[in-house]
Amino acid sequence: MAGLGERVRIRIGNLTMTNHPIHLHGVDFRVTCTDGGWVPPGAAWPEVTVDMAVGQMRAIEFVADAPGDWAFHCHKSHHTMGPMGHDLPNLIGIDARGMAERLGRVAPDAMWMGERGMGEMGAMRMPLPDNTLPMMTGTGPFGPIEMGGMFTTLKVREGLARDDWRDPGPYVHPPRTTAWEWRGEAPTSVSAPPAPSGTAPATVDVRKPDGHRHR
Ligand SMILES: [Cu+2]
Numbered sequence: 001m002a003g004l005g006e007r008v009r010i011r012i013g014n015l016t017m018t019n020h021p022i023h024l025h026g027v028d029f030r031v032t033c034t035d036g037g038w039v040p041p042g043a044a045w046p047e048v049t050v051d052m053a054v055g056q057m058r059a060i061e062f063v064a065d066a067p068g069d070w071a072f073h074c075h076k077s078h079h080t081m082g083p084m085g086h087d088l089p090n091l092i093g094i095d096a097r098g099m100a101e102r103l104g105r106v107a108p109d110a111m112w113m114g115e116r117g118m119g120e121m122g123a124m125r126m127p128l129p130d131n132t133l134p135m136m137t138g139t140g141p142f143g144p145i146e147m148g149g150m151f152t153t154l155k156v157r158e159g160l161a162r163d164d165w166r167d168p169g170p171y172v173h174p175p176r177t178t179a180w181e182w183r184g185e186a187p188t189s190v191s192a193p194p195a196p197s198g199t200a201p202a203t204v205d206v207r208k209p210d211g212h213r214h215r
Contacts, residue, residue: 001168002064003160009061014052020079020150023049024060026070027156033059049075064156069140069171074150081149141170 002008009032014020030044035057050058073080138145157168 001155001157001160001165004064004067004156004158006064007061008064009059011057011059012050012052013057014054017054019051019053021049021051021075022073023075024062024070024072024154026066026068026154027062027064029060029062031058032061033057064154067156067158067171070154070156071147072152072154073147079150080147 011033012022025048028046028048029050030039031047031050032039032044038059044061047060050060052058155168155171157171160168
């Protein structure tokens with residue numbers, strides 16, 4: 001958790017035997033410390049992902065200037081999906097809608113990997129040994145949280161009291177700032193405004209944005 005506007009430092013150490021590209025949504029950060037020591041401020045480079053090699057430590061710092069619940073996770077998708085079985089046939093591409101429910105009637109212990117994301121896994125409530133990290137982290141305001149394992153949430157809130165670490169619950173989005181599925185009639189036609197006549201074709205200037213606000 002971080003109060004809105006607070007400066008945050010997170011130290012990360014990779015004690016595993018593989019690399020982990022650790023990614024933070026909502027803000028961009030600076031890598032301020034390596035295993036060689038603190039990085040001079042002018043040399044701390046901006047990032048949204050820091051690859052943690054085996055045995056490495058890093059410190060990242062940022063100003064928590066965006067209220068919300070921000071995913072903080074390894075960018076290797078299978079590292080946010082453990083623990084899982086792997087000796088399974090590849091069924092990518094089949095229509096799996098409703099398969100978990102139908103399979104559950106004849107094979108209650110079967111676990112179906114949802115074709116359209118991992119949400120169905122979270123809805124299954126599979127039993128796990130007590131010392132197992134949950135594959136799915138729980139249920140959020142939009143349904144099952146589709147990441148677990150090497151995943152957590154950074155909560156940025158306005159008005160947090162100092163040293164108050166109680167969970168403030170899910171972020172309450174301001175009205176008209178969330179997407180929803182349109183279930184009404186599809187529009188019959190969407191016409192683009194006509195291009196001005198007598199002008200040269202537009203060129204596209206592609207450059208990387210200088211911010212990181214994929215919300
Ligand atoms: Cu990883």
